[in-house]
Amino acid sequence: MAELPYDAILLVSFGGPEGPDDVLPFLENVLRGRPVPRERMLEVAEHYRSFGGVSPINQQCRDLITALRPALREAQVELPIYWGNRNWQPMLPDTIRQMADDGIRRALAVVTSSFSSYSGCRQYRENIEEARRQVGEDRAPIVTKMRVWYNHPDWIAVNAERVRDALRTIPADRLPSARVAFSAHSIPEAMARNCDYVAQLTESCRLVAETLGLPEERWALVYQSRSGRPEDPWLEPDVRDHLRAIRSAGATDVVVHPIGFTSDHIEVLFDLDEEARRTGAEIGLNVVRSATAGTHPRFVAMLAELIKERITASPVRRAIGRCGPSHDVCPPLCCLPPARPSRPSAPGGGPPGG
Ligand SMILES: CC1=C(CCC(=O)O)c2cc3nc(cc4[nH]c(cc5[nH]c(cc1n2)c(C)c5CCC(=O)O)c(CCC(=O)O)c4C)C(CCC(=O)O)=C3C
Numbered sequence: 001m002a003e004l005p006y007d008a009i010l011l012v013s014f015g016g017p018e019g020p021d022d023v024l025p026f027l028e029n030v031l032r033g034r035p036v037p038r039e040r041m042l043e044v045a046e047h048y049r050s051f052g053g054v055s056p057i058n059q060q061c062r063d064l065i066t067a068l069r070p071a072l073r074e075a076q077v078e079l080p081i082y083w084g085n086r087n088w089q090p091m092l093p094d095t096i097r098q099m100a101d102d103g104i105r106r107a108l109a110v111v112t113s114s115f116s117s118y119s120g121c122r123q124y125r126e127n128i129e130e131a132r133r134q135v136g137e138d139r140a141p142i143v144t145k146m147r148v149w150y151n152h153p154d155w156i157a158v159n160a161e162r163v164r165d166a167l168r169t170i171p172a173d174r175l176p177s178a179r180v181a182f183s184a185h186s187i188p189e190a191m192a193r194n195c196d197y198v199a200q201l202t203e204s205c206r207l208v209a210e211t212l213g214l215p216e217e218r219w220a221l222v223y224q225s226r227s228g229r230p231e232d233p234w235l236e237p238d239v240r241d242h243l244r245a246i247r248s249a250g251a252t253d254v255v256v257h258p259i260g261f262t263s264d265h266i267e268v269l270f271d272l273d274e275e276a277r278r279t280g281a282e283i284g285l286n287v288v289r290s291a292t293a294g295t296h297p298r299f300v301a302m303l304a305e306l307i308k309e310r311i312t313a314s315p316v317r318r319a320i321g322r323c324g325p326s327h328d329v330c331p332p333l334c335c336l337p338p339a340r341p342s343r344p345s346a347p348g349g350g351p352p353g354g
């Protein structure tokens, strides 16, 4: 049976509020069914409100699409680009319905996550399948997800350039001892056990450090934006604990590089630019935050290359380092959701009715 050719690209992202009234409904969407305390939700609502209730992530998606169009043309890929989110408009079911109305039969999903986890991989595939069910599987296009690029040479080069630009702001006499802290979204340990998230991040950081000639003792992989219940273990160290530790060890300057994110969205602007820099000021550590890939031309060209690679079934699949190119089609057990934490068994251990 001949496969349908791809006839569209679907950019898939997280979504974010675009005004104060959107903040709570957006957070309800994000956290539906998740073991995250309400206090945490209200705290994050304040983060969004401090930016007028507008997350930059939607505009960043629009900018990425605007940049991707000419890059695809350059790569001789003539396909329309659609955009759908998990948590805020444009929502995936609306986009998939529009695609069906436009006669799209088969689309390649480009998910704005560079690393594989339940949140960044399987949950998006579930969101797509749920949207297809809502539209009607007979009418909805078939959608397959593109591979992750955490070890693509252009991803590494772009991130190395971003770190190098930040290092340039540090006085020359202090540069030889400056540190780099690569930061990624923390996830529950139970989620991390089911995916290659930490291994992929570690490899990406190692390759960027190698590109910069940075010895091992001058960089670290740290985590930010921890959510969930305090009693559930999440990946550590937290970026601010790491800053305190390196300050105690004598460091004076650090570049915090959000390698775990593809654009400068709220969790970068708040958890790093506000919180981590405040911690730095308190302890006398110069914290410089470097930029994410965003719409860097080389990153956009890489996306176009990966799209072309997939739709032409190219045997050339660029990747560097120790791990090889990631799979095109996720195996059945890829990025399973975290196993449900066992119920507290100690007397009085659980909340009433919980
Ligand atoms: C791995 C990962 C990425 C990176 C990969 C990727 O890019 O996909 C990521 C990205 C993002 N996370 C984002 C925002 C939020 N994440 C939350 C909550 C959570 N994130 C998680 C994981 C991740 N998240 C997890 C395990 C939770 C707990 C709840 C659950 O199990 O799902 C919450 C709820 C409040 C809170 O508890 O913090 C918010 C508001 C935004 C948009 C920012 C903006 O609006 O600009 C983006 C790009």
Ligand SMILES: [Fe+2]
Residues within 6 Å of the ligand: 185
């Ligand atoms: Fe998140």
